[in-house]
Amino acid sequence: MxxxxxxxxxxxxxxxxxxxxxxxxxxxxxxxxxxxxxxxxxxxxxxxxxxxxxxxxxxxxxxxxxxxxxxxxxxxxxxxxxxxxxxxxxxxxxxxxxxxxxxxxxxxxxxxxxxxxxxxxxxxxxxxxxxxxxxxxxxxxxxxxxxxxxxxxxxxxxxxxxxxxxxxxxxxxxCDAAFCCPYSDDAIKEIKEKYKLPQQYLLSVGTIETRKNQLLICKALKHLKQDIKLVIVGKVTAYKQEILDFIQENHLTQQVIFLENVPFQELPLIYQGAKIFIYPSRFEGFGIPIVEALNSKIPVIAATGSCLEEAGGPDSLYVHPDDDIALTKAIEIVLKDEDLQANMIKKGLTYAENFNxxxxxxxxxxxxxxxxxxxxxxx
Incomplete structure (x- = not known):
């Protein structure tokens, strides 16, 4: 043919x-x-x-x-x-x-x-x-x-x-095969040192724009009892200023790290160094970053309302894209329960086989x- x-x-x-x-x-x-x-x-x-x-x-x-x-x-x-x-x-x-x-x-x-x-x-x-x-x-x-x-x-x-x-x-x-490749602890440590990332962090990847709704994670961060930082990776738009204003007003400046222009080959390392991947987008055609996270062995929390349940499968967690309290609770549940983390990672990897x-x-x-x-x- x-x-x-x-x-x-x-x-x-x-x-x-x-x-x-x-x-x-x-x-x-x-x-x-x-x-x-x-x-x-x-x-x-x-x-x-x-x-x-x-x-x-x-x-x-x-x-x-x-x-x-x-x-x-x-x-x-x-x-x-x-x-x-x-x-x-x-x-x-x-x-x-x-x-x-x-x-x-x-x-x-x-x-x-x-x-x-x-x-x-x-x-x-x-x-x-x-x-x-x-x-x-x-x-x-x-x-x-x-x-x-x-x-x-x-x-x-x-x-x-x-x-x-x-x-x-x-x-x-x-998703790209690079996200399916496990990297060594030393390689992940090196990438954390390069970008001055903490030992544990929440991760969100995607263009920083209104539809992607990263502000919801910052609102949840305000309520979190655990001391953990948020890393946002993506191309910047005017929406970032809205996030920065919220961060400053709520004294979260030291809690949120923005990364831009990250070389593609380094992105899987940043994924694999994260504790939880969060994707609160209001609407997507599919949601490739979620598949990248599943293959990177990270628990996923995403938003309801479009197709993200299709990308994340039945064992990821989902919250309404306007409910910062529900997102806070979901983050706290995952952070506190190592057995839940292990189960989400294992079943997430199995579900990701649908996209090989x-x-x-x-x-x-x-x-x-x-x-x-x-x-x-x-x-």
């Missing part, structure tokens, strides 16, 4: 959508080496080529002709390249497809990550919302099949775009085969 991937973000983005794109390409190339994989991207990237493409003989890169406006190529000219290259199936990895893909004989599948811009429009600019709505809705309409990264996202696609649920498959995401590479590759391949059969009937 010859499979094409819309790979712009695989080459340009080094956070969520980029991580997802590279992971899908890598695990498919590894577990289904009999296929040929073509990565369509407006621009190449030497580092990504070296780490993602060169290790696999079955991956090749196709870039836009220099003379063509790159956004125009992705939207309207890419289908011509797919036809010319005899691509059998095309996977739009990040919420969109070429506008004219349905007119070709090529089977198409699109991954929709979330519809947060519709559920929480106040987090997005008006212009961005209109663009996203048009692109996402068109992709869902034109695709032969849709991949949702969670049951929550599937429900949202049905609700907001009136899509037939039978057209949608849920295929969960995994081989399982994801098998599920993706099943969707691809189903999509090709559907396209044959369509044509």
């Amino acid at each position: 010859k499979i094409g991937f819309e790979a712009k973000r695989a080459f340009k983005n080094f956070t969520g959508l980029g991580n997802y794109s590279r992971a899908v390409i890598r695990i498919m190339a590894k577990y289904y080496p009999q296929n040929q994989y073509l990565l369509y991207t407006p621009q190449d990237n030497a580092k990504v080529r070296q780490t993602l493409v060169e290790p696999f003989a079955n991956i090749s890169v196709k870039t836009a002709p220099v003379k063509i406006l790159k956004s125009y190529w992705r939207s309207l000219q890419l289908t011509k390249s797919l036809v010319y290259d005899d691509v059998e199936l095309f996977h739009g990895l990040s919420n969109e497809l070429p506008a004219n893909i349905k007119k070709s004989n090529i089977a198409s599948v699109v991954t929709i990550h979330d519809l947060i811009f519709l559920r929480f429009p106040h987090y997005f600019k008006w212009v961005d919302r209109q663009i996203y709505r048009y692109k996402f809705k068109a992709a869902c309409k034109n695709a032969d099949r849709i991949i949702a990264i969670s049951e929550q996202t599937k429900r949202d696609i049905v609700q907001y775009f009136n899509t037939n649920p039978q057209k949608i498959d849920v295929v969960y995401q995994g 590479d081989e399982s994801i590759a098998k599920n993706l391949n099943s969707v691809y085969l189903k999509t090709i059969e559907h396209a044959k009937r369509r044509n």
